[in-house]
Structure formats: C-alpha cells, structure tokens
Amino acid sequence: MGAYLLRRCLMTLPTLLIVAVIVFLLMRLVPGDPVSVMVGDMADPATIAAITRNLGLDQPLPVQFLHWLGNILTGDFGTSITTGEAVLPAMLHRLGVTAQIVLISMTLAMLIAVPAGMLAAWRQNKGTDMVITGLLVLFISVPSFWVGLLLILLFGVELGWLPTVGYVAITDDPLRGLLYLILPCASLVLVEMGVVARMMRSGMIDVLRLDYITHARAKGLAEGPVLWRHAFPNAFAPTLTFIGLLLGSLLGGAVVIETVFTLPGLGRFLVDAIEARDYPVIQGCLLLVAMIRILVNLAVDLAYPLLDPRVQL
Amino acid sequence: MTRFLSRPNAALGLIFFSFMLLAAAWGLLATPYDPLRPDVWARLQAPSALHWLGTDGFGRDVFSRLLVAAWVSAGVSMATVALSVTLGTAIGAVAGYLGGRVDDGVTVLMDALMSFPAILLALGILAAIGPSPGGVVLALGLAYTPSVVRVVRGSVLSLKEREFIDAARVLGHGPLRTLLTHVIPNCLTPLTVLATAMFGNALLSESALSFLGAGVPPPAPTWGGMLAEGRQHVQAAPWLCIFPGLAISMALLGINLLGDALRDLLDPRMNKL
Numbered sequence: 001m002g003a004y005l006l007r008r009c010l011m012t013l014p015t016l017l018i019v020a021v022i023v024f025l026l027m028r029l030v031p032g033d034p035v036s037v038m039v040g041d042m043a044d045p046a047t048i049a050a051i052t053r054n055l056g057l058d059q060p061l062p063v064q065f066l067h068w069l070g071n072i073l074t075g076d077f078g079t080s081i082t083t084g085e086a087v088l089p090a091m092l093h094r095l096g097v098t099a100q101i102v103l104i105s106m107t108l109a110m111l112i113a114v115p116a117g118m119l120a121a122w123r124q125n126k127g128t129d130m131v132i133t134g135l136l137v138l139f140i141s142v143p144s145f146w147v148g149l150l151l152i153l154l155f156g157v158e159l160g161w162l163p164t165v166g167y168v169a170i171t172d173d174p175l176r177g178l179l180y181l182i183l184p185c186a187s188l189v190l191v192e193m194g195v196v197a198r199m200m201r202s203g204m205i206d207v208l209r210l211d212y213i214t215h216a217r218a219k220g221l222a223e224g225p226v227l228w229r230h231a232f233p234n235a236f237a238p239t240l241t242f243i244g245l246l247l248g249s250l251l252g253g254a255v256v257i258e259t260v261f262t263l264p265g266l267g268r269f270l271v272d273a274i275e276a277r278d279y280p281v282i283q284g285c286l287l288l289v290a291m292i293r294i295l296v297n298l299a300v301d302l303a304y305p306l307l308d309p310r311v312q313l
Numbered sequence: 314m315t316r317f318l319s320r321p322n323a324a325l326g327l328i329f330f331s332f333m334l335l336a337a338a339w340g341l342l343a344t345p346y347d348p349l350r351p352d353v354w355a356r357l358q359a360p361s362a363l364h365w366l367g368t369d370g371f372g373r374d375v376f377s378r379l380l381v382a383a384w385v386s387a388g389v390s391m392a393t394v395a396l397s398v399t400l401g402t403a404i405g406a407v408a409g410y411l412g413g414r415v416d417d418g419v420t421v422l423m424d425a426l427m428s429f430p431a432i433l434l435a436l437g438i439l440a441a442i443g444p445s446p447g448g449v450v451l452a453l454g455l456a457y458t459p460s461v462v463r464v465v466r467g468s469v470l471s472l473k474e475r476e477f478i479d480a481a482r483v484l485g486h487g488p489l490r491t492l493l494t495h496v497i498p499n500c501l502t503p504l505t506v507l508a509t510a511m512f513g514n515a516l517l518s519e520s521a522l523s524f525l526g527a528g529v530p531p532p533a534p535t536w537g538g539m540l541a542e543g544r545q546h547v548q549a550a551p552w553l554c555i556f557p558g559l560a561i562s563m564a565l566l567g568i569n570l571l572g573d574a575l576r577d578l579l580d581p582r583m584n585k586l
Contacts, residue, residue, distance in 0.1 A: 018425035029441035137322075137573065141566035143517055145524055146558030149544060153551050252430025256521045260544065270433070271525055274440040286437045290428040297428075 008301060012294050019290045020072065024065050026286070027279045072287070078280035080273075087284040091266060095288070097167065098265035101257065102250045105185040109192035110243065114236070116193070117200025118227060121235075124205055133201070139194030144253060148187035148260040155183060165262045184261045188253065192246070199242045203235040237307040244300030248293035317578055326570025333564040337387045340380030348377040349532050357550045367552045369542055375553065378534035379560055385535050386564070389449055390515035394508050396454030401461020402504070406492050408462070409469030419466075423459040431456040432518050436527055444522075444530045453518055457511050464507055468500040506576045513568040520561050536561045 052058050056067055071078070077087035120132040156164030163180055170177035207213065208231055216226045255267030262268070266285060273281035317323050340348075345365075352372035360367040366375040408419035426434065431453070438452035472478060473496070481491045522528030523537030531538055536557040543553030 014421045015424045015428060018421055019428050022425060022429075023437070026437050026441050029438075137569050138566060141569050142562045143520060143558065143565070145521060146540060146554075146561065149540060149547070149554045149558065152544075152547060153554055157548055157551070248428075249430040252432040255432065255436070256524060259525055270436065271527070274436060274527060277440075282437065282440050286429065286433060289430065289433055290425075293430070294428050 005302065008298065012298055015294060016291065019294070020069055020287065021065070023283050023287045023290070024068060027283055028061070030279070077284040077287075080281050081278045082273075082276045082281075087280050090281075091269065091284055091288050094264055094266045094269045097263055098251065098254045098258065098267060100170065100181060101184050101188065101263070101265065102247065102254055104181060105188035106192055106243070106247060106250065108185065109189050109196055112189075113193045113197035114200050114239070117197040117239075118204050118232065118235070120197070120201045121204030121208060122223075122227060124208075132197070136194045136197050136201075139190045140198070142190060144187045144191050145256040145260050147190055148183065148257055151183045151186055152260070167261075167263045180263075184257050184263060187257055187260070188250070191253075192250070195246060196239065196243060200235065200239045203238045204231060207231045207235040233307065237304065240307060241300050241304060244296050248289075248296050251289045251292065317574065320574050320577070322570045323574035323578075326567045326572075326574060329563050329567030330571055331567075333383055333387060333560075333567065336380050336383035336560070338384075340377075340382070340384040344374075344377035344380050346374035346377040348373060348381045348534050357546060357553075359550075360552055366556050367550065369539070369550070369553055370546055375539070375556060378539060379536070379556060382534040382536050382539065382557070383560065383564075385446070385529060385533060386516055386519055389446055389453075389519050389529065390512050392450040393453040393457065393515040393519075394511050396450060397457035397461050397511065398504065398508055400454065401458045402465050402497060402500070404458070405462040405465030406469050406497060406500075409466040410473060410488060410492055410496065416466075419462065423462050426456070427459045429456070431514070432521055435518060435522060436525070439522065439527045444527050446529045446533070449519055449522060449528050453515050453522075456518075457514070460511070461504070461507060464503050465497075465500050468503060469496055472496050472499055502579045506572070506579060509568065509572040509575055513565055513572065516561070516564060516568070 056064055059067070075088055077091070079086055080090065083090075116132055116136075120129045120136075123129045152164040155162045162183055164183065167180050168176045170181070213226060213231055216230050217223075221230075251266070254265060255271060257263075258265040258268040259271055266289070270282065270285040272278075273285065318327065350373065352368070354372065356368065356372045357370060358368040358372075360375075366379065369375055369378070404419060404423075408416045429437070434456040435449070435452035438455065439448050442448050442451070469492075478491060478495055481495050486494070519528055520535065520537030520540070523535040524541045526538075526541065528537060529535045539557040540554060543550070543555075543557065546553050
C-alpha cells in the first residue's frame with residue numbers, strides 16, 4: 001500500500017517535467033524574435049539587445065529552460081508584460097473565480113445527474129429510460145457557450161431579472177455575488193449533467209446485472225435499498241473517477257463561459273493574455289491548469305480504493 | 314447497414330447530420346448572397362423574405378454565412394480527425410509493437426499532452442502560431458492524438474500475443490507489413506467509434522476557438538465566430554445569437570446519436586448507452 005502510494009506519486013514527476021518542456025517550447029514556436037514582439041518593432045536595436053540579455057534569451061535553449069524551471073519551482077512564474085503584476089498571485093486570484101463556477105455547477109449537476117442516471121438504468125429500455133437518455137444526448141450536444149448566450153438573451157435582455165456581465169466577489173457581497181454566478185453556472189450544468197448521468201447509467205447497468213443484486217432481490221429486499229445501499233456504491237466509483245477527469249477538462253470549458261459572461265477567471269486571463277501576446281501569463285496559465293489536472297487525477301486514483309473496497313492497492 | 318439504420322437513434326442522427334452535409338454542399342455550390350460582402354444599408358435586419366435569417370452587423374446575409382460556415386466547420390473537423398487518426402495510429406502502433414524504451418517514452422509524452430484540457434492545449438498552440446484554419450487543424454489534431462495513441466497501442470499490445478501475428482512472422486513478413494496488414498485492420502472497430510466522437514469534439518472545439526477569436530479568423534464565416542459577433546448585438550439583433558448555435562447543436566446532436574448507435578453496433582459489450 002505504502003509502496004504503491006509512493007510509486008504512483010513518483011510517476012507524476014516525469015509527466016510534470018514533460019509538461020513543463022512542452023509549455024516552454026510552445027512559446028519558442030512564436031515566429032520572430034520574442035523580444036521585438038514584446039516591445040514592438042519601433043524599439044532600437046540596442047534596447048532589444050539589452051532586454052534580450054536581461055531575460056537571458058541569448059543563452060542556449062537548455063540553459064534557458066533550466067533557469068526558467070528553477071524559477072517556477074521557487075514559485076516565480078515571471079511578471080505579466082502588459083500589467084507588470086507577478087503572474088502566480090494574479091493566476092491564483094483568478095483561479096478562485098473559476099473554481100467557484102466549476103465546483104458549484106459540478107455539485108448541482110451531480111445532484112441531478114446521479115439519481116437520473118440510476119433511474120434510467122433501473123428502467124433500462126423502458127419509456128422513462130428512453131426519455132432520459134434522449135434528453136441527455138440533447139444536453140451533451142448543446143454547446144455551453146450557446147446556452148450562456150440564450151440565458152443572457154432570456155434572463156438578462158428580455159426579462160431583465162439577472163445581471164449578464166461582470167462579477168462581484170462573494171466575499172464582498174454574498175447576495176449580489178451569488179446573483180452574478182447563477183447564469184454562468186447554469187450554462188455549464190446542462191452539459192455536465194449529460195455526461196455524468198450517461199456515465200452513471202452505464203455504470204449502474206453493469207452493476208445491476210451482477211449476481212449479488214439478484215441475490216439481494218431474491219431475499220426480498222425492497223428496490224430502494226437494493227439500488228442505494230447495494231448497487232450505488234459500486235456503480236458510483238467509476239463515475240467519481242470520471243468526474244475527477246471532468247473537473248480538469250472543465251477548467252478548459254470555463255474559458256469560453258468566462259468570455260461569454262466577462263468573468264475575471266483564469267480562462268479569461270489566458271484569452272486576454274493571448275490577445276495581448278503576454279507570454280509569461282500564457283505559459284503560467286497552461287502550466288497551472290496542467291498541474292492541477294495531474295494532481296486531481298492523482299487524488300482520484302489514490303481515493304479509488306476507499307470507495308471501491310474490491311480494488312486492492 | 315439496414316440493421317444499423319433501423320435503430321431509431323441511428324436514423325435520427327443521420328437525418329440531423331445530413332442537414333449539416335446538405336448545408337455544407339449548398340454553401341460550397343452557391344449561396345443566396347455573397348457571405349463576405351458587407352452591405353451598410355442592410356445592417357442588423359430581422360429575418361424576412363429577403364434575408365431568411367436576417368443580417369449581421371455588417372449587413373451580411375446570415376443564412377448564406379451559415380451555409381458556408383457548415384462547409385468550413387465540416388472541413389476543419391474532418392481534417393482534424395484525419396490528422397490525429399493518422400498520427401496517433403502510426404505512433405501507437407509503433408510504440409505498442411516495439412515496446413521497451415520507445416513505448417515508455419511515448420507513454421510519458423502522451424500522458425503529458427493529455428494533462429492539458431484539449432481546448433487549452435489548442436489555444437496555447439494557436440497563440441504561438443497565430444489563428445488560421447490550418448492552425449486549428451494542427452492544434453486540435455495534436456491535442457486529440459494521445460487518445461488515438463492510447464486506443465491503438467492498447468489494441469496492438471493485446472493483438473501482438475495472438476497466434477495469427479506469430480503466423481505472419483513465421484511466414485517471413487517484416488514488422489511493417491505485419492503492422493499494416495494484420496495489426497491495424499484489427500484496430501479499426503475501436504478507431505471508428507473514437508473517430509466519430511472526435512469529429513463531434515473537433516466541431517465543438519473549433520466553434521469554441523473561433524468564438525474566442527483564436528480559431529478561423531474573420532471575415533471567413535464560422536458558427537463560433539458568428540456567435541461571438543451575435544454576442545455584441547445581443548440587444549439589437551437576438552437572431553444573431555440563435556441560428557448559429559442552433560446549427561452547431563443540430564450537427565452535434567446528429568453526430569452524437571450516430572456515434573452512440575455505431576458504438577452499440579460495433580461493440581455489443583457496451584450495448585447500454
């Protein structure tokens with residue numbers, strides 16, 4: 001058990017290293033000299049040469065990489081070219097906004113999707129199942145950013161009930177802060193619900209075919225306890241792994257939703273940085289998201305045996 | 314084939330997907346108006362007999378632009394799938410067949426690529442090389458390659474131990490010939506299922522990237538780009554936000570329904586979604 005834990009944790013190190021190499025090399029793909037891109041074409045050659053030397057860009061690539069990696073490991077992600085702020089604190093601040101949307105919408109989606117998936121599996125191939133699976137395939141086919149636009153159109157423009165753009169920190173004003181989060185979260189809930197419920201349904205169908213379920217039914221147990229006490233824990237374990245993976249990719253989906261609702265989240269930070277060619281911020285955001293995803297996957301892997309005792313480490 | 318189409322979701326999926334193909338073909342042949350020519354006298358007109366789906370902020374006909382965008386999106390998505398399937402099959406087959414160091418290296422690299430959400434990796438690549446249709450294909454193609462590698466490598470690993478592969482080797486077939494004639498044809502079933510899913514993902518991601526302004530650059534019409542423009546006129550011209558999204562959703566619904574039906578058919582073990 002201990003050995004497995006250690007091995008699994010160590011296995012993430014090469015992945016993290018390659019991720020860093022990819023992020024580093026990606027920004028070297030930029031056509032032309034990064035310094036003249038940063039300061040503009042107007043600067044005189046002497047200034048460009050000075051900045052190049054300052055940033056260490058006259059060193060060979062491997063040296064540059066090690067230098068950069070060393071800085072990252074000490075928490076120095078560089079400074080933004082456009083605003084001059086340190087990248088790491090700026091990212092963490094914005095990550096808070098993104099995390100709120102992702103976690104709230106995922107919690108809501110799970111609360112609806114898990115029972116819906118179980119119900120569909122229980123009534124497999126019957127009318128209820130057909131209706132649910134039909135709705136689910138519809139949900140996963142509608143892009144979240146379009147749902148966001150439609151919600152803005154309905155609740156913001158037509159009805160005028162909810163604010164459509166901007167953000168108020170929940171810590172500053174809980175009630176207004178929550179109002180600003182309703183529409184962005186609602187846009188993400190549909191698609192998340194679709195994916196999670198489909199996963200839950202297929203996991204549940206697998207479990208309901210097993211002998212121990214037949215046995216539980218044969219001994220006269222009511223359907224409620226059979227489903228929730230016997231089938232649910234085993235069917236939920238794979239779904240939870242999947243939700244872990246999904247949380248990571250939601251950091252990608254949040255990019256678009258944050259743009260629709262002009263929320264100051266990590267995704268919007270990245271998109272703005274791309275428009276402004278702010279390379280330290282682009283690198284920082286990509287690296288941070290990949291790191292979060294690797295750690296979430298690690299956590300899910302390690303938590304799996306707790307949920308599913310059949311899995312021995 | 315008839316058995317496939319007798320399934321309700323397959324038939325329905327085919328109908329929805331045909332809409333997209335029909336629109337793409339129409340957009341390729343002829344459109345009611347020039348999708349690129351601005352008309353200052355016809356800005357933001359509501360849907361009418363003249364302009365079926367209204368006009369946008371530059372006075373361009375929305376219906377004509379939707380048709381051409383279908384062609385752009387279908388083309389970009391198909392090219393993306395082709396790129397990632399080719400690249401992923403080659404890498405996965407070689408890694409799985411050779412094993413050892415090569416396999417370890419490929420696995421670590423693919424794990425690293427998979428740590429990025431596909432759309433963020435694509436955004437990063439596009440940030441470096443600049444927005445263009447070719448760039449979108451390259452960026453998304455690379456982002457989807459690891460999932461193909463994973464599927465092909467897995468199939469090759471299990472196939473490699475089978476007797477008919479040994480037989481081919483005994484008959485004197487070289488590794489390349491064995492891979493091409495015996496191993497890869499046996500990966501086609503999972504690859505078809507994966508490719509259908511990837512086509513839908515590519516379509517969605519291309520729309521999202523173009524919506525963010527990082528995908529296919531204007532003035533070329535794309536569904537995502539049209540939605541981004543619609544967002545600026547959400548008060549004055551709500552139809553600009555409705556029709557492109559409807560087009561994306563219908564195309565995706567068709568692909569997802571077809572994909573589910575295909576998976577049920579090709580992989581009866583999974584017959585439950």
